[in-house]
Amino acid sequence: MQKRNQSAMAASKKIRLFDKNSPLKQSRLKSSATRKPIPNWVDVDDDEEHIGRRKRPTGVLKGSKVNHGVVPPPLAHSTPPRKKARLSNAGPSAAIQERHELPIAKGKEALVREIAANEVTVLLGETGSGKTTRESFFSSALSYFCECGINSEVPQYLLEAGFADAGLIGITQPRRVAAMTLAARVAKEQGTTVGQSIGYAVRFDERAGPETRVKYMTDGMITRELLGDPLLSRYAVIIVDEAHERTLRTDLLLATLKRILPERNGDKKGKGKECNPLKVVIMSATLDAEKFSRFFDNAKILYVKGRQHPVKIYHTAQGQTDYVEAALRTFFQIHLDQPPGDVLIFLPGQEDIESLEKSITQFARRLPIGQPAVMVLPMFASLQTAQLQRVFATAKGASVRKCILATNIAETSITIPGVRYVIDTGKSKEKRCLAGAQGGGFDTLFTRDITKSNAMQRAGRAGREGPGFCYRLYTEDAFKEMTVTPEPEILRCSLTHSILQLLCIGQDIQDLDLMDMPDVDAISSAFRTLFMLGALDSTRTVTPLGRAMVNFPLEPPLARAVMASKDLACTAEVLDIVSVLAASGNLFLDVTDKRVEIAEARRKLVHTSGDHLTKLGVLRAYRAVGGGGDGAENDDEKVGRSACKEWVRQHFVNERTLREATRIRDQLREACARADIDWRVSCGDREEPVLLSFTHGLAMNVAFIAPDGSYKRAIGQSAQNVKIHPSSSMADKKVQAIIYDELVYTNQIYARGVSSIPKHFVSIVGTFNRREA
DNA sequence: TGGGGATTT
Numbered sequence: 001m002q003k004r005n006q007s008a009m010a011a012s013k014k015i016r017l018f019d020k021n022s023p024l025k026q027s028r029l030k031s032s033a034t035r036k037p038i039p040n041w042v043d044v045d046d047d048e049e050h051i052g053r054r055k056r057p058t059g060v061l062k063g064s065k066v067n068h069g070v071v072p073p074p075l076a077h078s079t080p081p082r083k084k085a086r087l088s089n090a091g092p093s094a095a096i097q098e099r100h101e102l103p104i105a106k107g108k109e110a111l112v113r114e115i116a117a118n119e120v121t122v123l124l125g126e127t128g129s130g131k132t133t134r135e136s137f138f139s140s141a142l143s144y145f146c147e148c149g150i151n152s153e154v155p156q157y158l159l160e161a162g163f164a165d166a167g168l169i170g171i172t173q174p175r176r177v178a179a180m181t182l183a184a185r186v187a188k189e190q191g192t193t194v195g196q197s198i199g200y201a202v203r204f205d206e207r208a209g210p211e212t213r214v215k216y217m218t219d220g221m222i223t224r225e226l227l228g229d230p231l232l233s234r235y236a237v238i239i240v241d242e243a244h245e246r247t248l249r250t251d252l253l254l255a256t257l258k259r260i261l262p263e264r265n266g267d268k269k270g271k272g273k274e275c276n277p278l279k280v281v282i283m284s285a286t287l288d289a290e291k292f293s294r295f296f297d298n299a300k301i302l303y304v305k306g307r308q309h310p311v312k313i314y315h316t317a318q319g320q321t322d323y324v325e326a327a328l329r330t331f332f333q334i335h336l337d338q339p340p341g342d343v344l345i346f347l348p349g350q351e352d353i354e355s356l357e358k359s360i361t362q363f364a365r366r367l368p369i370g371q372p373a374v375m376v377l378p379m380f381a382s383l384q385t386a387q388l389q390r391v392f393a394t395a396k397g398a399s400v401r402k403c404i405l406a407t408n409i410a411e412t413s414i415t416i417p418g419v420r421y422v423i424d425t426g427k428s429k430e431k432r433c434l435a436g437a438q439g440g441g442f443d444t445l446f447t448r449d450i451t452k453s454n455a456m457q458r459a460g461r462a463g464r465e466g467p468g469f470c471y472r473l474y475t476e477d478a479f480k481e482m483t484v485t486p487e488p489e490i491l492r493c494s495l496t497h498s499i500l501q502l503l504c505i506g507q508d509i510q511d512l513d514l515m516d517m518p519d520v521d522a523i524s525s526a527f528r529t530l531f532m533l534g535a536l537d538s539t540r541t542v543t544p545l546g547r548a549m550v551n552f553p554l555e556p557p558l559a560r561a562v563m564a565s566k567d568l569a570c571t572a573e574v575l576d577i578v579s580v581l582a583a584s585g586n587l588f589l590d591v592t593d594k595r596v597e598i599a600e601a602r603r604k605l606v607h608t609s610g611d612h613l614t615k616l617g618v619l620r621a622y623r624a625v626g627g628g629g630d631g632a633e634n635d636d637e638k639v640g641r642s643a644c645k646e647w648v649r650q651h652f653v654n655e656r657t658l659r660e661a662t663r664i665r666d667q668l669r670e671a672c673a674r675a676d677i678d679w680r681v682s683c684g685d686r687e688e689p690v691l692l693s694f695t696h697g698l699a700m701n702v703a704f705i706a707p708d709g710s711y712k713r714a715i716g717q718s719a720q721n722v723k724i725h726p727s728s729s730m731a732d733k734k735v736q737a738i739i740y741d742e743l744v745y746t747n748q749i750y751a752r753g754v755s756s757i758p759k760h761f762v763s764i765v766g767t768f769n770r771r772e773a
Numbered sequence: 774t775g776g777g778g779a780t781t782t
Contacts, residue, residue: 429777553781726774
């Protein structure tokens, strides 16, 4: 990491923008000589080359058992670009008028007919542009799904065709924002408000009533519904959107749908069919559509023509050793040579973003007079909300070019207006759970090459408002060698929660027909963890404790800590800590520039026993200044809010995490009430009960100090060395024993979220958990 | 001395 930083710094010193010998200058010279828009790039927008041999998916593909149907394509670009009025106050009639102009509208009848005729239908989005290359295929399709309304139109066609008479039309999404936004859009187009005939259900927010016919929901919500309704009998149609993303929950949903279809519709011999029939529609944006089709017994694939502004893609002629330096050079080439339009640069992580931010700002100061100014905007998930919002603000004056430096948060979750140029470093970070068969694996977080699908998605971000350009900092050969799609999440993440959930509905994961089956080690590691937590007995049967745990929207270790807090009379404290741990973001902000100030501010917040009680202290201090109140907001609300803002600013704490933690805590309190656990019970200032509760939950995450001062894991690979992560309040501290939230391998194996525990806790917990199991 | 991104009755 440090090496990469140094080389970037060295590189930025080397470049002299207007020096004759600078790489930039050289490439500018080449530029005018070859009359290519940007030098050092290979033009792969090879219309002539690809157009002839591009397979048009009409009729049945040779050598494939898959049925292919075609929705009649609309005339490409036959309709004017959609106005943004959709999100403004235009009335329902205006919205309906626009719907008829959508390309997909022309295929409506065929679409409805095919879905009616088939149990399972796969919808594959595709570009409508005649100039399509194979590469632009993906981005077009993905973009089309988001922008051109397939996921708002199809449910409406089915509603209008009477599919909802027999039950709900459910549409699942991987992200909550998408579920809410789409529901709002469809409600408006139907001339109603969300919560009537059109509704949604996401965590913390459900707007669906008895009249709801079309329900947008996160895939996690429908997974939860399965626990109470194993046949999903309320639904007549389930549309699985963004199936290509292959999230853990989407994969589990697909396997479940495959299992319940015969029960809902009868098998081929006419048996079964105990309730109303079920239709399944899979929406995917990659060529993997064929894989979905094969999975569902060669289901029919419908290709839906889309529309996307063309994105011209360039690759570098040579591979780049330093992608930060390459991004720097490319940005200024665009800035100096190309017409207005904002630039979006994809980088793997915060470190690279901050380093590039510095270099660009430094060089931008030395631009000649008359050049548009540069506004550099970093963007990654742990940024404060205010800083994230700067990205959406329109730049003051026309002579400013925004340069957004983003992680893959900008790939799917957030769309930035005004982007015309994309620079793609071809790298991203990926977390992967490495399971040890004996239990206690660890996560790795490393920078790796992206996949073709990611590359297309990134490129597509340049063509959302008009024709765009994408500069890839890798060669065309490197692109061709990339994997097609990211590895399904189910092969990369911990399975403890899913396995417990499945067992609670009487399903063994190994009997489930999954599109991709996880490794045996990953499965046995999860079983072992569940056994150590007391959620399963030695015959792999769910214990009463396990059944109680699954009712909490928490990973099993945290649910176990909550259960332990009941007996140890410290539920108030444990619930507060667990809610912070379950929140997605980091509690502490870290700005590299302000390291000294941050260390100073943090010293006051640290608890001597470690990170768990430190988090409790932060949450309670925040609440003391008026944050995350118990819903009893009063006249002082405004005063309280500004006091909160000031407090989090002074202490470098992420308020977004604290707000999310508060919502989670409220939800956990409800779950406690149902489980007959009194969440008000507090242990006051005593820390032992809290730490012992967490030792129950983190029984597989224990390490002891060795004579040489290093920590060694209590289980798993014998004598495996563990270092305390530098961000922990326990870093460099020597205590007898520690528990930790997770192990992450970067340069070495780090324990994160660490607390000191008395050594004898381990034996108490070991015998206790096993007795429960 | 180091933190890709989602998500849960």
